[in-house]
Amino acid sequence: MATTCLKNVLFNRRLTASSIKSSRPSYLLRPCPAAQTRWSSATTEPRQPDADGGTKGGPSTQRYIKYTSESYPGIKRDNKFGKLSKAHVKFFKDLLGAQSAVIDGVSQDATDDLEPFNSDWMRKYKGHTKLVVKPGSTDEVSKVLKYCNNNMLAVVPQGGNSGLVGGSVPVYDEIVINMSRMNSIRGFDEVSGTLVVDAGCILEIVDHFLAERNHIFPLDLGAKGSCHIGGNVATNAGGLRLLRYGSLHGNVLGIEAVLPDGTVMDDLSKLRKNNTGYDIKQLFIGGEGTIGIITGVSILCPQRSKAANVAFFGLESFDKVQEAFRAAKSQLSEILSAFELMDGQSQDLVHAVTAKKRPLEGQYPFYCLIETSGSNPDHDSEKLEKFLEHVMGEEIVSDGVLAQDETQIQSLWSWREGIPECLGHWGGVYKYDLSIPLPELYKLVEDTRERLTSVGLIGDDEKHPVVGVVGYGHMGDSNLHLNVATRRFDTEVEKKLEPFVYEWIAKRNGSISAEHGLGLAKKAFVGYSRSETMIRLMKQIKDLYDPVSRITPLLDCLMTNYTAERYHEPI
Amino acid sequence: MPTPLKILVPVKRVIDYAVKPRVNKARTAVETSGVKHSMNPFDELSIEAAVRMRESKNPPVDDILALSAGPAKCVDVLRTAMAMGADRSIHVEIPDAGQGQAELEPLGVAKLLAKVVADEGRNLVILGKQSIDDDSSQTGQMLAGLLGWGQATQASKIEIDDSDRVTVTREVDGGVETVRFPLPGIITTDLRLNEPRYASLPNIMKAKKKKLEKKSLSDYGVDERRRLKTVKVEEPPPRKGGGKVEDVDGLIAKLKELGAI
Numbered sequence: 001m002a003t004t005c006l007k008n009v010l011f012n013r014r015l016t017a018s019s020i021k022s023s024r025p026s027y028l029l030r031p032c033p034a035a036q037t038r039w040s041s042a043t044t045e046p047r048q049p050d051a052d053g054g055t056k057g058g059p060s061t062q063r064y065i066k067y068t069s070e071s072y073p074g075i076k077r078d079n080k081f082g083k084l085s086k087a088h089v090k091f092f093k094d095l096l097g098a099q100s101a102v103i104d105g106v107s108q109d110a111t112d113d114l115e116p117f118n119s120d121w122m123r124k125y126k127g128h129t130k131l132v133v134k135p136g137s138t139d140e141v142s143k144v145l146k147y148c149n150n151n152m153l154a155v156v157p158q159g160g161n162s163g164l165v166g167g168s169v170p171v172y173d174e175i176v177i178n179m180s181r182m183n184s185i186r187g188f189d190e191v192s193g194t195l196v197v198d199a200g201c202i203l204e205i206v207d208h209f210l211a212e213r214n215h216i217f218p219l220d221l222g223a224k225g226s227c228h229i230g231g232n233v234a235t236n237a238g239g240l241r242l243l244r245y246g247s248l249h250g251n252v253l254g255i256e257a258v259l260p261d262g263t264v265m266d267d268l269s270k271l272r273k274n275n276t277g278y279d280i281k282q283l284f285i286g287g288e289g290t291i292g293i294i295t296g297v298s299i300l301c302p303q304r305s306k307a308a309n310v311a312f313f314g315l316e317s318f319d320k321v322q323e324a325f326r327a328a329k330s331q332l333s334e335i336l337s338a339f340e341l342m343d344g345q346s347q348d349l350v351h352a353v354t355a356k357k358r359p360l361e362g363q364y365p366f367y368c369l370i371e372t373s374g375s376n377p378d379h380d381s382e383k384l385e386k387f388l389e390h391v392m393g394e395e396i397v398s399d400g401v402l403a404q405d406e407t408q409i410q411s412l413w414s415w416r417e418g419i420p421e422c423l424g425h426w427g428g429v430y431k432y433d434l435s436i437p438l439p440e441l442y443k444l445v446e447d448t449r450e451r452l453t454s455v456g457l458i459g460d461d462e463k464h465p466v467v468g469v470v471g472y473g474h475m476g477d478s479n480l481h482l483n484v485a486t487r488r489f490d491t492e493v494e495k496k497l498e499p500f501v502y503e504w505i506a507k508r509n510g511s512i513s514a515e516h517g518l519g520l521a522k523k524a525f526v527g528y529s530r531s532e533t534m535i536r537l538m539k540q541i542k543d544l545y546d547p548v549s550r551i552t553p554l555l556d557c558l559m560t561n562y563t564a565e566r567y568h569e570p571i
Numbered sequence: 572m573p574t575p576l577k578i579l580v581p582v583k584r585v586i587d588y589a590v591k592p593r594v595n596k597a598r599t600a601v602e603t604s605g606v607k608h609s610m611n612p613f614d615e616l617s618i619e620a621a622v623r624m625r626e627s628k629n630p631p632v633d634d635i636l637a638l639s640a641g642p643a644k645c646v647d648v649l650r651t652a653m654a655m656g657a658d659r660s661i662h663v664e665i666p667d668a669g670q671g672q673a674e675l676e677p678l679g680v681a682k683l684l685a686k687v688v689a690d691e692g693r694n695l696v697i698l699g700k701q702s703i704d705d706d707s708s709q710t711g712q713m714l715a716g717l718l719g720w721g722q723a724t725q726a727s728k729i730e731i732d733d734s735d736r737v738t739v740t741r742e743v744d745g746g747v748e749t750v751r752f753p754l755p756g757i758i759t760t761d762l763r764l765n766e767p768r769y770a771s772l773p774n775i776m777k778a779k780k781k782k783l784e785k786k787s788l789s790d791y792g793v794d795e796r797r798r799l800k801t802v803k804v805e806e807p808p809p810r811k812g813g814g815k816v817e818d819v820d821g822l823i824a825k826l827k828e829l830g831a832i
Contacts, residue, residue, distance in 0.1 A: 099817070099818040099819070099820065100817055100818040100819075306605060306607075307607070311772075312769075357766060359769050360769075360771070361771075377607075388772055388775070388776075389776065392772050392773065392776065397772070399771060399772065399773070400771065400772040401769035401770060401771050401772065402769075402770055402772060402775060403769070404609060404610065404651045404769075404770055405587050405588065405589070405607075405609030405610065405612075406587045406588065406589030406590065406607060406609065407587075407588055407589055407612070408769060409589075410589070412769075
């Protein structure tokens with residue numbers, strides 16, 4: 001049986017394909033560009049190992065996913081939480097009614113059906129859950145949580161399960177509360193642009209809905225075909241449009257959430273201004289579900305731009321990249337909607353996997369992708385032309401191309417958005433998502449590469465665990481993705497990377513998790529980015545909202561594995 | 572000695588391939604205002620084919636002329652054509668009377684092109700096999716008829732030998748067909764012919780300095796009168812959405828209800 005999570009992925013793929021086909025006759029489905037659209041790479045990204053058999057990514061050595069409890073023996077199950085019994089399962093079945101709303105591995109063997117809910121798409125984490133419940137309404141979420149709270153059952157909330165920090169999958173036998181059945185769009189006001197949706201709505205479907213109404217979701221990321229709005233908000237996902245539209249802390253107007261004891265917090269405000277006391281909903285944005293499960297979101301959506309342009313540059317040094325960024329800010333200012341950085345090696349790896357024709361003839365150590373969007377195509381073109389003349393004339397960029405049509409825009413974007421998927425081609429990827437002061441942004445990649453090279457871990461053959469160290473990311477937000485593509489997850493590599501990377505970041509007052517969240521992967525390292533006082537204050541909030549799962553001394557860190565909504569988003 | 576080529580590539584400005592076209596409120600045409608336009612994808616292939624001929628230098632290419640007939644904005648696609656490698660271009664301006672009324676029919680375009688071929692001394696015309704807006708797929712053939720030249724449509728491969736013979740491979744149902752004609756002649760292009768290049772920034776800058784002539788239909792004495800009248804334009808009926816079932820039992824019940832099992 002296909003699980004719901006996979007159904008969503010498949011459904012999206014179909015939806016995407018049909019929406020392309022229906023608009024144009026089939027003769028235009030070119031063999032190459034049609035397979036290069038932004039969507040197709042996005043929807044396949046969070047695939048599960050048993051879904052496509054890894055066929056899209058080609059041969060992969062990381063077939064078997066190790067249980068998280070084996071990889072990280074330091075994490076202990078807190079035995080104050082109860083074990084699941086058949087009586088518990090019966091309660092959930094009676095409560096949720098529909099057969100498809102409960103996947104029961106307690107009274108029968110359902111290992112295959114549970115697999116996609118137990119493991120993440122990076123194949124790094126795997127839990128032992130025996131039960132998945134899919135509530136269909138806020139009321140059902142409330143009843144499920146209340147019951148779990150009273151019976152001391154641990155839960156892990158799950159959205160599209162496209163996270164990168166192991167936050168959306170169980171470690172032990174936590175019950176997975178999957179939000180995919182809560183997927184209706186509750187309402188949209190075209191005058192104010194306020195959208196109200198269920199937490200389980202898929203980002204891409206919501207964005208299509210808005211596109212028909214000339215609006216745009218203020219967030220865009222590679223996993224849009226699978227990720228849920230609830231998960232986006234719970235993890236405060238950043239993504240490709242943050243530069244233009246700002247963070248979810250500003251765009252989310254209201255949240256409906258269920259607290260661990262089952263209390264429904266209805267703060268689904270549609271107001272832009274509401275200075276009446278503490279803004280509690282902000283705690284849920286980026287709270288990774290540790291103090292409640294988000295069930296509904298109201299969000300402010302801007303007008304969709306009529307005109308979009310994409311240019312792709314090759315540059316000789318990181319200094320030139322910074323110059324280009326400054327020039328883009330000053331000359332394109334309000335129409336600049338993305339400034340993405342990709343290093344030469346990341347593009348080499350994409351090329352190696354996809355074998356697509358490169359946009360530029362020569363090869364450069366750095367590439368940038370610039371997107372502008374505005375309401376008046378002529379105005380934008382004029383500005384962009386001046387900017388391009390400037391950066392070429394001043395020799396800030398060495399070469400570049402400008403997309404002439406929508407197909408080329410998508411094709412250029414695929415060189416940026418395709419990176420995460422292509423890096424996973426050889427096996428596992430160590431992913432670091434970091435905020436670093438701009439002048440030193442790329443130095444970390446160089447330092448890390450040098451560190452791994454000096455101990456002989458990087459190489460072209462099977463003997464070397466590391467394929468390459470690459471850097472890319474949202475230059476406009478000072479956000480670097482440091483990725484280490486490996487042939488297998490290897491403790492020796494991990495030891496060389498951690499805490500080295502975190503210490504490097506702490507020295508520069510950066511953040512060890514810019515937009516991916518803490519999850520399981522980063523929670524032990526939160527001290528590198530937050531002071532003791534800040535961590536104490538966070539713990540107090542957790543205890544206040546979730547007194548039942550009060551943190552035990554064994555887990556001397558911020559987030560417990562229990563009663564925690566932890567879904568996450570990649571890009 | 573092979574004859575140097577003087578190539579004409581007509582390009583059309585159409586609604587972008589990735590944009591979903593919508594019918595206007597009056598139901599007389601497809602809505603074009605405020606919609607992103609780009610070069611007809613098949614014409615991109617034609618430009619690319621012409622530029623590659625020059626790059627291969629055998630036979631030598633004297634000149635690649637791009638031409639577009641339509642409203643003022645057609646200059647954009649001509650600039651793109653020149654950024655991709657066309658040497659110069661002609662814009663035959665047809666004032667936009669709104670809602671596609673001013674658009675030429677294939678026969679009008681073919682007559683215009685025949686005049687341009689004569690005036691500019693062309694010996695090879697490379698056209699897209701069709702434009703993606705009206706899908707007529709007639710212009711190339713009509714032009715060949717008017718000029719009395721040989722033609723090879725839907726080319727997926729083009730070779731020109733030293734004795735001015737053009738060999739074209741075309742994809743047909745169930746296989747490929749190879750045809751040959753002596754220059755001068757007409758080629759229409761199909762998707763598998765090549766992968767068009769991106770317009771690079773240096774070439775975009777250079778294209779601004781290339782020659783772009785403004786002409787009007789009267790300069791060529793072409794009768795632009797339409798022979799067809801568009802009566803009505805309608806969107807295809809919306810697809811009926813499928814239903815969702817809750818679980819396997821629901822699916823089986825539904826299939827039984829529909830008599831599928």
